[in-house]
Amino acid sequence: MDIRSQIAMVFHLDKCIGCHTCSIACKNIWTDRKGAEYMWWNNVETKPGTGYPGKWEDQDIYKGGWEKKGNSISLKGAGKFKGMKNLFHNPSMPVIDDYYEPWTYQYENLFEAEEGDDQPIARPVSLITGEHITPKSGPNWDDDLAGSEEYAKNDVNFKNVTPAEQEAMFQLERMTFHYLPRMCNHCLNPACVAACPSGAIYKRGEDGVVLINQKKCRAWRMCVTACPYKKSYYNWNTGKSEKCVLCYPRLEAGQAPACHHSCVGRIRYIGVMLYDADKIEAAAASNDEDLIKNQLDIYVDPNDPKIIAAARENGIHDSTIECAQKSPVYKFVKEWGLALPLHPEFRTLPNLFYVPPLLPTMAFVDESGTYETTTDSFWGAIEKSRLPMSYMASLFSAGNEEVIKNILKKLMAVRLHRRAETVGDLPENESKDAMRDVVMDKETADAIFRLTSLPLFDQRFVIPPAHREEAMEMLESTADVKGNTGFGFKEQPVRGL
Amino acid sequence: MSNYFFFIGLPYVAIVILLVGSLFRYLNFGFKVSSLSSQFLEGKELFYGSRPFHWGIIFLFFGHLVAFLFPRSVIVWNSIPLRLLILEVVAFGFGISALFGLGMLIVRRINNKRLWMVTTKMDVFVYVMLLTQIISGLWVAYFARWGSAWFPTVMTPYLKSLFLLDPDITAVAALPLSVKIHIVSAFTLIGMIPFTRFMHFLVYPFRYFYRPYQYVIWNWDRKKIRSSRKLVNGVRSKNN
Numbered sequence: 001m002d003i004r005s006q007i008a009m010v011f012h013l014d015k016c017i018g019c020h021t022c023s024i025a026c027k028n029i030w031t032d033r034k035g036a037e038y039m040w041w042n043n044v045e046t047k048p049g050t051g052y053p054g055k056w057e058d059q060d061i062y063k064g065g066w067e068k069k070g071n072s073i074s075l076k077g078a079g080k081f082k083g084m085k086n087l088f089h090n091p092s093m094p095v096i097d098d099y100y101e102p103w104t105y106q107y108e109n110l111f112e113a114e115e116g117d118d119q120p121i122a123r124p125v126s127l128i129t130g131e132h133i134t135p136k137s138g139p140n141w142d143d144d145l146a147g148s149e150e151y152a153k154n155d156v157n158f159k160n161v162t163p164a165e166q167e168a169m170f171q172l173e174r175m176t177f178h179y180l181p182r183m184c185n186h187c188l189n190p191a192c193v194a195a196c197p198s199g200a201i202y203k204r205g206e207d208g209v210v211l212i213n214q215k216k217c218r219a220w221r222m223c224v225t226a227c228p229y230k231k232s233y234y235n236w237n238t239g240k241s242e243k244c245v246l247c248y249p250r251l252e253a254g255q256a257p258a259c260h261h262s263c264v265g266r267i268r269y270i271g272v273m274l275y276d277a278d279k280i281e282a283a284a285a286s287n288d289e290d291l292i293k294n295q296l297d298i299y300v301d302p303n304d305p306k307i308i309a310a311a312r313e314n315g316i317h318d319s320t321i322e323c324a325q326k327s328p329v330y331k332f333v334k335e336w337g338l339a340l341p342l343h344p345e346f347r348t349l350p351n352l353f354y355v356p357p358l359l360p361t362m363a364f365v366d367e368s369g370t371y372e373t374t375t376d377s378f379w380g381a382i383e384k385s386r387l388p389m390s391y392m393a394s395l396f397s398a399g400n401e402e403v404i405k406n407i408l409k410k411l412m413a414v415r416l417h418r419r420a421e422t423v424g425d426l427p428e429n430e431s432k433d434a435m436r437d438v439v440m441d442k443e444t445a446d447a448i449f450r451l452t453s454l455p456l457f458d459q460r461f462v463i464p465p466a467h468r469e470e471a472m473e474m475l476e477s478t479a480d481v482k483g484n485t486g487f488g489f490k491e492q493p494v495r496g497l
Numbered sequence: 498m499s500n501y502f503f504f505i506g507l508p509y510v511a512i513v514i515l516l517v518g519s520l521f522r523y524l525n526f527g528f529k530v531s532s533l534s535s536q537f538l539e540g541k542e543l544f545y546g547s548r549p550f551h552w553g554i555i556f557l558f559f560g561h562l563v564a565f566l567f568p569r570s571v572i573v574w575n576s577i578p579l580r581l582l583i584l585e586v587v588a589f590g591f592g593i594s595a596l597f598g599l600g601m602l603i604v605r606r607i608n609n610k611r612l613w614m615v616t617t618k619m620d621v622f623v624y625v626m627l628l629t630q631i632i633s634g635l636w637v638a639y640f641a642r643w644g645s646a647w648f649p650t651v652m653t654p655y656l657k658s659l660f661l662l663d664p665d666i667t668a669v670a671a672l673p674l675s676v677k678i679h680i681v682s683a684f685t686l687i688g689m690i691p692f693t694r695f696m697h698f699l700v701y702p703f704r705y706f707y708r709p710y711q712y713v714i715w716n717w718d719r720k721k722i723r724s725s726r727k728l729v730n731g732v733r734s735k736n737n
């Protein structure tokens with residue numbers, strides 16, 4: 001047993017309103033620079049849709065993530081042999097056009113144009129070449145199913161959805177969508193780290209944040225290919241790769257990352273998970289159907305005295321253990337079993353979990369073509385959902401529909417329970433039956449309801465308190481400079497060469 | 498006089514600049530050491546340029562190195578004319594491959610507005626130097642035949658004398674102009690390594706082949722510090 005601590009996240013998709021505030025908060029802080037304009041460390045996609053960069057989930061194109069080889073795993077498109085032989089030209093790396101060519105507008109023209117007969121306009125200019133361009137695609141070009149013929153219909157997750165189901169889905173009356181906010185998952189088995197030839201990418205032992213050392217990156221670009229979520233980006237200007245840093249300066253100060261802090265729908269939860277690092281290898285190499293179960297097994301119970309002892313043994317601070325016990329992520333993922341990793345079949349063991357959305361599945365169109373919203377059908381069976389289960393299963397459970405159905409039933413049971421409590425217009429036993437079906441007691445249902453709908457700020461974000469002294473120690477060892485302050489040595493005061 | 502400058506002065510200056518300059522840049526400007534890949538801005542034409550160029554130049558580099566380090570083996574190999582012919586044809590092939598690749602790379606850069614944005618004066622210099630080097634090399638291979646036969650007896654002793662700090666340029670001074678150009682441009686190129694993107698081949702990631710795939714760094718490893726016997730257990734964090 002090798003207990004470590006990891007900052008993990010839960011996104012409750014039913015609550016996401018697709019406002020992109022998270023992406024903007026991130027952009028303003030981190031990527032509003034030359035060479036980084038096209039990067040969205042945090043982005044929000046409409047599903048169904050092809051996402052950003054286009055078709056990122058299609059690993060036949062991009063060769064990201066790991067694949068199972070016998071009892072072990074190997075990187076799909078990178079690594080000591082596969083990657084290094086492509087060092088001079090990497091055939092599966094996305095290029096700028098797979099994202100979009102960033103642009104801005106010539107706003108100054110609005111003020112400085114010479115007097116004339118026409119209104120001055122602000123023409124779009126490329127942020128790479130500085131020439132006039134006509135933007136033909138961009139991030140969220142397919143927001144809210146815009147251009148669904150071109151985007152939604154090409155969603156990679158439709159490969160297991162029958163053509164008949166697809167046809168039915170795209171009838172105007174039935175069409176539905178949900179949002180999928182994405183960011184780096186700070187994986188337990190990060191493909192980007194494994195693919196980096198220079199050893200520039202590493203996982204921080206203390207909190208599991210995955211970072212790129214800008215001084216060591218040599219632009220071999222392997223991480224861009226290897227990350228199956230396409231969350232490592234190449235800065236064409238500096239010749240270095242960059243990725244989400246989970247706002248580590250904020251984390252170290254005990255604050256939530258900016259995307260979490262600014263989330264309007266309050267869909268984001270962040271907290272500590274204790275895990276057993278010895279189990280990573282086996283879990284990453286499990287069979288498709290066991291992937292989720294084995295990944296969740298890595299995370300251990302922070303209330304178990306044996307675990308606590310092992311955590312202390314590994315130098316995990318008491319306050320971190322305490323946070324792990326109060327972690328909203330632990331509740332959603334382990335206690336309640338409501339959240340799943342995105343595309344577990346990529347085998348990077350991501351630490352961002354999603355509560356699958358219930359809303360698009362509810363309310364359906366009946367045979368006569370009317371949109372059913374009566375309470376009766378409002379609680380209609382999940383089987384009749386507008387989004388086929390196979391679609392959701394392709395996103396969150398490597399094709400296992402039962403797992404998804406089970407979670408949706410739980411979410412439904414909580415709703416029925418609350419409806420019975422607050423409005424009381426449901427036939428007796430309906431909520432009780434639903435709860436019995438998913439083995440949930442009243443207290444749990446209320447707890448889920450409270451953490452979902454009425455959570456306080458510090459219930460959503462439970463980050464170990466600001467150990468300012470240790471934040472300092474992350475930069476340099478205080479013992480090194482103890483007693484030196486008076487002289488203000490910047491270098492170590494050692495004699496000779 | 499100019500022979501002394503080009504075949505004694507220049508080589509020593511170039512090698513000193515290479516050693517001091519690369520180390521200085523690596524240690525002080527680590528951020529600026531990068532292969533500066535431009536595949537992200539243009540990924541299709543690069544394939545036809547970068548691959549033939551790199552494989553060609555790598556083979557030629559090691560070819561020259563082998564002839565310098567093991568001159569006798571090369572002479573023995575060449576004792577059978579057919580083997581000499583094979584060696585020369587293969588080497589010439591790699592030379593053509595490097596030239597073709599370089600040509601493609603130059604055309605690609607000129608034709609692509611996006612690439613202009615990431616092209617520096619030093620990149621242009623690199624292209625000119627490489628062109629001179631490869632063309633003069635091919636010229637020598639074709640007109641001053643057979644290179645692999647006379648290199649071990651002419652060039653190897655000269656280079657060896659340089660390394661032994663007892664330069665002897667009598668043989669080199671008598672070589673045809675094309676060979677001289679090839680030598681001079683080679684040493685210029687070596688001297689310019691620290692100032693150009695050539696730096697990237699010095700940081701080829703050999704370590705990757707024997708390190709484990711995953712990499713975890715503890716900035717402040719309490720476990721290690723607790724078990725340390727040192728009284729003052731300051732361990733500087735590894736990423737700093």
Ligand code: SF4
Pocket residue numbers: 183184185186187190191192193210226227228229230231232243348
């Ligand atoms: S999501 Fe991608 S970039 Fe982030 S840790 Fe995982 S593999 Fe690396």
Ligand code: SF4
Pocket residue numbers: 015016017018019020021022023044179181262263264265266267
């Ligand atoms: S800020 Fe929150 S609600 Fe808005 S798009 Fe981002 S995740 Fe969704």
